[in-house]
Amino acid sequence: MRDLLNDLEAQKYLSDPDPIRRAQSQMKTQLPKRFYKDVSVAAVEEGFAVHLDGKPVRTPGKAILALPTEKAAGLVAEEFAAQAEKIDPSTMPVYRLANTAIDGVMTDLQAVRDDIAKFASSDLLCYRADAPVALVEHQVQAWDPVLDWARSALGAHLVLAQGVIHVEQPRRAMDAVREHLALRREPLRLAAMHLMTTLTGSALLAIAVEAGAIDAETAWSAAHVDEDWQAEQWGQDSEAMARRAYRKRDMMAAARLLEAF
Structure with a gap:
């Protein structure tokens, strides 16, 4: 379980604490371009989901990224809104932690x-x-x-x-x-x-x-x-x-x- 959580939390070294390893990893991994304009939070059956242009964000495991409170979902939404031309998961620690919880801890x-x-x-x-x-x-x-x-x-x-x-x-x-x-x-x-x-x-x-x-x-x-x-x-x-x-x-x-x- 610890190995699984560490892998999920690190998102394949995109957030590696070593700047050199992180840079090397990001050079190998092409960061996706920002494809959305609007970021919002919407109430769903599972709690509160982050929406990009009206569509819910999903975890790497394909589950809807739903958090238990609107404030918690707002933290993830802020990270998506702060992305520039490309989406860099290394700058989105709450988003990565939510993925860990849903795909691993749960x-x-x-x-x-x-x-x-x-x-x-x-x-x-x-x-x-x-x-x-x-x-x-x-x-x-x-x-x-x-x-x-x-x-x-x-x-x-x-x-x-x-x-x-x-x-x-x-x-x-x-x-x-x-x-x-x-x-x-x-x-x-x-x-x-x-x-x-x-x-x-x-x-x-x-x-x-x-x-x-x-x-x-x-x-x-x-x-x-x-x-x-x-x-x-x-x-x-x-x-x-x-x-x-x-x-x-x-x-x-x-x-x-x-x-x-």
């Missing part, structure tokens, strides 16, 4: 929940540096509030480890995470959570954003504590920053979609 909700829970079993926030002191403090400030929230709100008390050696999380903690995820039954919601989880390396950050405990900017910063500390010491790499910018764009798109419910 077919097996439980598999997606299980995948998110797997991240929680080795969550980024649980693996701490033992030095230097400044980095340890940054991790504590950014990560401990989320772990405290998970303990109080979800009943998930996760244990910490130093370094990269795997630590087994308590069964009760993992059960609490799974119980929380079991209440998430909307494919688009799960697709957004899955994407945020893979982008940050932390299921807890994604779950906290979805629950409204923290905002997406805070989660994004927390996910990059180590990277930011390294940049402070050794300087920034331009290619790495470009990759990060594209990944953040997708993260914020997932957050906007969650807010549109």
Whole structure:
């Protein structure tokens, strides 16, 4: 399931975070010309569909691209309206995420929940540096509030480890995470959570954003504590920053979609 979701989310590397790979892919793939003038949102049996010149947009799997709220459909409509002479899916993160939900997540909700829970079993926030002191403090400030929230709100008390050696999380903690995820039954919601989880390396950050405990900017910063500390010491790499910018764009798109419910 993770491979399927990753393929759908990446749309065959059209949104690859590596600018070089993305450019190479787009050179091989001829982008279609914009063939429509008007973009609108219309109520349909499945929810709200995006229409191009009065005709509904369909997913790669040929399903009607219908979203549960008018606001959510409006986000996709905005992306279509913003296209210039050619349609570039790499600039349409909400559209790609909706395709993922309809063509992938909807077919097996439980598999997606299980995948998110797997991240929680080795969550980024649980693996701490033992030095230097400044980095340890940054991790504590950014990560401990989320772990405290998970303990109080979800009943998930996760244990910490130093370094990269795997630590087994308590069964009760993992059960609490799974119980929380079991209440998430909307494919688009799960697709957004899955994407945020893979982008940050932390299921807890994604779950906290979805629950409204923290905002997406805070989660994004927390996910990059180590990277930011390294940049402070050794300087920034331009290619790495470009990759990060594209990944953040997708993260914020997932957050906007969650807010549109």
